[in-house]
Amino acid sequence: MTQDIITGSGVSKVYATATGPLVALDDVSFGIREGEFISLVGPSGCGKSTLLSILGGLEDKSLGRLEIDGREIDRPRADVGMMFQTPVLFPWRTIRENVRLPGEILRLNKTEQKARTEELLEMVGLSGFGDRYPGELSGGMRQRVGLARLLAHDPKVLMMDEPFGALDEFTRETMNIELLRIWEAMRKTVIFVTHNIGEAVFLSDRVFVMTPRPGRLEGIVEIDLPRPRTPEIMREARYGELVFQIRRMLGVDH
Amino acid sequence: MTDTAPIHAPPSDRQGDAIARFMESERRRTRRELWTNRLLALGFGLFVLALWAIATHGGFVHKLIIPTPLATLEAAGRVSAADYFWPNVWVTLQEIFWGFVIGMAAGAFFGILVAMFAPVRATLYPYLVALQAPPKIVLAPIFVTWFGFDMESKIAISVVMCFFPMFLNTLTGLSAVDPNAIKLMRSLTASRWQTFRHLLLPNAAPIMMAGVKLCWTLAVLGVIVGEFVGASAGIGYLIYAMNFQLDIPAVFFLIILLSVFTLIVYQVIEWLEGRVIFWNSL
Known part of the structure; x- marks a missing residue:
């Protein structure tokens, strides 16, 4: 638990625009331990999604060093799974076939993948929906399929870019509880991008608070709430204090 | 493949009969609309054919320009x-x-x-x-x-x-x-x-x-x-x-x-x- 699996030092991202350089990410340094649940929180333009993209190897950084398992990130890697705001299910594949996509791409053992797919569907509460098509499911159910697919090839690190941001408040809360339950069971390293402070505090071990123009890591807040957590925890004073502390760091309260 | 759960919840028992009657009337209405549309399209086709027949057989248009249907x-x-x-x-x-x-x-x-x-x-x-x-x-x-x-x-x-x-x-x-x-x-x-x-x-x-x-x-x-x-x-x-x-x-x-x-x-x-x-x- 004490070993850093991901380290970043002096990471910057600069875009060349017609009006000059645009600094999206300015000198960000951090370490993330194996099995940790980290949230990146901040308003639009704080660079949280950019940082996640770079961590996932989808985008290049401009400056600095960024390593996973001691290896420089310069391309996507199979042991890092990514999930986006939209579930991006393929409508021509059944639910089961969608969950099996990573296994097909990575040419994993078919028999093992078959069993794993059923386990995962069970875990996200969708056993019985394997032969359905995405077009027949609700938004919340589709994002559950996305969650199952994220775990299909058993990646070590999960990068989630506002995965429940497009869902309604009730579904989002249910999904957060589900996510925690699954994370408790698997203890994978998670980097979770959100602009919802309460969500970040509820889920995380540590919250990276980011501010915009230029995108900076303002500070890191240790979430010392006990685990396993239930929504009851939101009634506790400590939860409120942490939310308030982050709000102050973001300059929301004056 | 038995792996399909129902997408919609079944109706409650209390309203089951009323809902069955409603579904039946909806089915009838859809069928009626379908047939009305088909008849309208067919009717228009026959109308054009009749127009063609009248115009040519009646001598309103020269048969070298438009021949009769026959x-x-x-x-x-x-x-x-x-x-x-x-x-x-x-x-x-x-x-x-x-x-x-x-x-x-x-x-x-x-x-x-x-x-x-x-x-x-x-x-x-x-x-x-x-x-x-x-x-x-x-x-x-x-x-x-x-x-x-x-x-x-x-x-x-x-x-x-x-x-x-x-x-x-x-x-x-x-x-x-x-x-x-x-x-x-x-x-x-x-x-x-x-x-x-x-x-x-x-x-x-x-x-x-x-x-x-x-x-x-x-x-x-x-x-x-x-x-x-x-x-x-x-x-x-x-x-x-x-x-x-x-x-x-x-x-x-x-x-x-x-x-x-x-x-x-x-x-x-x-x-x-x-x-x-x-x-x-x-």
């Missing part, structure tokens, strides 16, 4: 029983088939090439777009000069007519993809081929199928125009010859025959389309 029917029997009929139909069918298949395949092939390979796009795209603007029909006389009076020249015209809609629709279809889906494939370290096969191609299928339908009507058009310009056989050639002999009923019959044939194949393609891109109706 004369057209008589011509249908006469022409289709003639020795020359089936060989000519066969020629046209072959021309349409090859024009359609080659034009479609070439359009899809170049569409994929231009969409998938940046250097190919940089090299060819400006020219393909520029070539798309002028009407392809102007090539018909040249093609007859180049390829002669036989089938080759008609197939060539048909291929050129088919090529562009298929090319552009393939290109558009392969480009119109959710950026997050691309990111997903990249994050899974998918190869270009895997991305193409698992994401881009099925994603492009609806727009490509629209291209296939466009191709079909243009393939027929290309062949018939080619036969008008210069041919020694084919339905277009027959239409031209009959028109010259002022056998207008025969011309009418051939036009109707061609229209019905084009329409039937079009319907088959639409049926296939529904099969291929089944997920659009989910």
Whole structure:
């Protein structure tokens, strides 16, 4: 638990625009331990999604060093799974076939993948929906399929870019509880991008608070709430204090 | 496969009967609407036919300009029983088939090439777009000069007519993809081929199928125009010859025959389309 699996030092991202350089990410340094649940929180333009993209190897950084398992990130890697705001299910594949996509791409053992797919569907509460098509499911159910697919090839690190941001408040809360339950069971390293402070505090071990123009890591807040957590925890004073502390760091309260 | 859970919750017992009655009345209403629509369409067709009969039999329009329905029917029997009929139909069918298949395949092939390979796009795209603007029909006389009076020249015209809609629709279809889906494939370290096969191609299928339908009507058009310009056989050639002999009923019959044939194949393609891109109706 004490070993850093991901380290970043002096990471910057600069875009060349017609009006000059645009600094999206300015000198960000951090370490993330194996099995940790980290949230990146901040308003639009704080660079949280950019940082996640770079961590996932989808985008290049401009400056600095960024390593996973001691290896420089310069391309996507199979042991890092990514999930986006939209579930991006393929409508021509059944639910089961969608969950099996990573296994097909990575040419994993078919028999093992078959069993794993059923386990995962069970875990996200969708056993019985394997032969359905995405077009027949609700938004919340589709994002559950996305969650199952994220775990299909058993990646070590999960990068989630506002995965429940497009869902309604009730579904989002249910999904957060589900996510925690699954994370408790698997203890994978998670980097979770959100602009919802309460969500970040509820889920995380540590919250990276980011501010915009230029995108900076303002500070890191240790979430010392006990685990396993239930929504009851939101009634506790400590939860409120942490939310308030982050709000102050973001300059929301004056 | 028993692995399907109900999507909708069943009605509560208390209201079960009322809901069953409601569903039944809804079913009846939908059926009634369907039949009303069919009758309206059929009625309009009969109305036009009646108008045609009155205008011609009543002597309001000269029969050299528009033949009577009965004369057209008589011509249908006469022409289709003639020795020359089936060989000519066969020629046209072959021309349409090859024009359609080659034009479609070439359009899809170049569409994929231009969409998938940046250097190919940089090299060819400006020219393909520029070539798309002028009407392809102007090539018909040249093609007859180049390829002669036989089938080759008609197939060539048909291929050129088919090529562009298929090319552009393939290109558009392969480009119109959710950026997050691309990111997903990249994050899974998918190869270009895997991305193409698992994401881009099925994603492009609806727009490509629209291209296939466009191709079909243009393939027929290309062949018939080619036969008008210069041919020694084919339905277009027959239409031209009959028109010259002022056998207008025969011309009418051939036009109707061609229209019905084009329409039937079009319907088959639409049926296939529904099969291929089944997920659009989910």
